[in-house]
Amino acid sequence: MIRVLILSLCVAFCCVACEETLPGYGSGWRGVQFVLNESSLNPNVYSYSFVGKDENLALDTVWFTVRPQGMLPKKSSRIKLEQYEGQEWVYIYGNDGLVTDSVLRVLPRQAEAGVHYVSFDDERMAEHLVLEPGQLEARIPVIVLRDESLRDTTYTLFFRIADSEDLTAGDEAHSNIVLRIADCISRPSAWDDWFFAGSWSRVRHEFMIRVTGENWDNTFIESLTREDRNYYLYVFNRELRLENAERAEQGLPPLREDPDDPDSELVFPTVAYW
Structure with a gap:
């Protein structure tokens, strides 16, 4: 009888702990994240080029799919996107082939809002960055701009889903996107x-x-x-x-x-x- 009681208490404690640490459908937590192609070697990396498009085309749209996580929105909920700074670790090796030092560097040629893409807080974006009540999937855009600098250089936009007043960013691995933008062969x-x-x-x-x-x-x-x-x-x-x-x-x-x-x-x- 005592062993049964102890087991019951353990199960109850574990369940409470799970509910407190993991957001889920019963917690009221509402999130959103990208739907990625998991069969790709780099599922969060995308490319867009103006090559082959009409010469008069000044801007175009790259669409991404998002999906709610946790509780479905009960009202129109705003999705927030933000650009972040792309960085990488550079490792320095000694004569013995072992790492002796490392430097975190900012990646070059990063896209600029208003030059290579329409800023995420631009009014043209507002109507699209919304998840409607009960909606199981939505498409949201990135509007790319055909700047002269793209004719000989590929620029990269690092962006992610950020917490808005309505929705929390989902799993980090499914909330970050790398978009290469070019008007040349890339x-x-x-x-x-x-x-x-x-x-x-x-x-x-x-x-x-x-x-x-x-x-x-x-x-x-x-x-x-x-x-x-x-x-x-x-x-x-x-x-x-x-x-x-x-x-x-x-x-x-x-x-x-x-x-x-x-x-x-x-x-x-x-x-x-x-």
Whole structure:
């Protein structure tokens, strides 16, 4: 009887402790976080490029999906976004290969509000940053601006969901986004090193665009089936052979990822296994 009583007290204590430390559906806690593609190697990294868009296009919209956490909102609830400073640790190694020091540095070329994107507190954003009562999912925008600086440089916007007067930021891993903005050829976040037989390079990407007429951006890459990939690998290899033959007639070396590196000849696999 005593053992049963002790066990009951332990269970009751654990339940109380859980309710006090973990926000849940019964606590009244209301949060919101991004819905990410968990199959991606970098699910919170996105890319947008104005390349291939109408030359008169001055701004565009990148949409993100959010989902409420905890209790569903009972009224229109404001979602708050904020830019944060992207940083990284740089490690210094000694002659023995061990870390001797480290420095936290601010990442270069970070997007500027009003130049590369519309500020999150701009009135154009207000109507979209809302979660309606009972809504299970919502799409919210980032409005990107076509600034001249993007023509030769990719700028990165680091932003996250912040606590608003209505909603708390959800899990940190699902509340931060990295958005690369460009108006030049840049690596899409969906780039697949295995499929393309190598890491991203401007030469490789420009060749793929030139011979297929496709932009090879995130949307296009993610739409490909295995059959599509095999078809495009056939096209890449066929056109690469033709181009290298023409280059040989002109006394030029085969197309290279780095024109100054003779060991960087451009190649593609012949079969896509996934």
